[in-house]
Amino acid sequence: MSISSTLISWYLPKKRNLPWRNTRNPYYIWVSEVVLQQTRVAQGIDYYYRFIEHFPNINSLANAHPDEVMKVWQGLGYYSRARNLQAGAKVVQEKFRGQLPANFELLLSIKGVGPYTAAAIASFAFDLPFAVVDGNVSRVLARLFGIFEPVNSSRGAKMISQKAEDIFNPQQSALHNQAIMELGALQCVPRNPDCTSCPFHLVCFAWQHQQVDNLPQKKPKGKVRPRYHNYMVVKKDGGVFLTKRAGKDIWHGLYEFPLIETESPMDDQTIQNTQQWNEWFGNACKIESLSDEFIHQLSHQSIRARFFMLTVDSKAFKLDSSVFLCPIANLRSYPVHKLIEKYLNNEFK
Numbered sequence: 001m002s003i004s005s006t007l008i009s010w011y012l013p014k015k016r017n018l019p020w021r022n023t024r025n026p027y028y029i030w031v032s033e034v035v036l037q038q039t040r041v042a043q044g045i046d047y048y049y050r051f052i053e054h055f056p057n058i059n060s061l062a063n064a065h066p067d068e069v070m071k072v073w074q075g076l077g078y079y080s081r082a083r084n085l086q087a088g089a090k091v092v093q094e095k096f097r098g099q100l101p102a103n104f105e106l107l108l109s110i111k112g113v114g115p116y117t118a119a120a121i122a123s124f125a126f127d128l129p130f131a132v133v134d135g136n137v138s139r140v141l142a143r144l145f146g147i148f149e150p151v152n153s154s155r156g157a158k159m160i161s162q163k164a165e166d167i168f169n170p171q172q173s174a175l176h177n178q179a180i181m182e183l184g185a186l187q188c189v190p191r192n193p194d195c196t197s198c199p200f201h202l203v204c205f206a207w208q209h210q211q212v213d214n215l216p217q218k219k220p221k222g223k224v225r226p227r228y229h230n231y232m233v234v235k236k237d238g239g240v241f242l243t244k245r246a247g248k249d250i251w252h253g254l255y256e257f258p259l260i261e262t263e264s265p266m267d268d269q270t271i272q273n274t275q276q277w278n279e280w281f282g283n284a285c286k287i288e289s290l291s292d293e294f295i296h297q298l299s300h301q302s303i304r305a306r307f308f309m310l311t312v313d314s315k316a317f318k319l320d321s322s323v324f325l326c327p328i329a330n331l332r333s334y335p336v337h338k339l340i341e342k343y344l345n346n347e348f349k
């Protein structure tokens with residue numbers, strides 16, 4: 001039996017019943033794949049339903065206010081996924097009359113759609129013959145064929161793609177792709193896989209050579225950059241000042257309190273020596289209280305946030321023009337990132 005037939009025979013009785021597997025709607029499939037890029041299936045299901053209920057088709061997503069898209073995505077993290085999904089929907093609306101094209105190259109031309117997502121939409125929605133390669137598939141192939149080149153190096157990724165194509169079954173594109181991803185998700189798991197029950201244990205290089213724990217190889221990620229976010233919580237007239245993050249940095253498009261970012265941790269004394277503090281507040285504000293540290297760990301940065309609750313002594317403070325006074329009752333209607341959400345849950349219950 002070919003590898004693909006073995007995969008499919010294993011998959012059919014074992015597969016999980018996941019909502020995006022019961023549709024051929026290319027837009028739903030696109031949404032599911034973007035949600036699942038950095039999210040576990042269990043958490044992804046709720047967001048998938050939430051997203052397609054709010055934005056049932058490409059045009060409704062393309063025409064939505066960006067704040068609304070962020071609000072629906074709130075809590076899922078990696079917000080560039082939501083921004084790119086909306087930017088992509090606008091491209092589809094303009095270039096393809098609101099319909100995702102049944103063509104791999106055209107799918108790739110859409111903002112935010114890379115080779116993985118294009119192959120997933122092409123195969124799951126249109127049964128086109130393109131092999132998907134994601135983290136699960138890379139692990140299966142590295143073990144099955146004994147590929148020791150790091151899967152996150154360009155050489156390693158090429159070797160994995162080649163193997164993915166070698167074993168691909170163009171007559172059963174969708175099934176084959178779902179099956180190999182499911183094998184990675186359920187059987188060939190990262191740690192302590194139960195290899196004796198795997199349909200490939202007799203031919204798997206890693207199992208036969210006691211290399212399961214050594215594969216796949218990954219080259220180490222770069223250094224983690226520490227960042228210190230000092231948020232200024234300034235209340236006035238039943239409101240609190242907010243601003244929308246801009247620029248190319250993480251979380252742009254999300255709302256937060258005016259921020260003084262520093263290279264080292266600050267306390268209620270040292271923060272007052274910063275240039276930003278002096279520009280904004282001079283002597284017009286007093287620190288009422290200082291929160292504990294909230295930590296947000298990302299793959300390449302570790303963000304430590306503290307919230308400085310200020311009382312305003314006079315009108316003499318001068319925040320940036322992008323800052324606005326948000327009535328406390330409206331706070332929850334703005335999309336915010338995890339650090340702000342946690343703080344609001346503690347302080348603005």
Ligand code: ADE
Pocket residue numbers: 018020032033036037041134181185
């Ligand atoms: N992870 C990414 N895409 C997936 C899919 N279509 N089904 C299950 N898990 C996935």
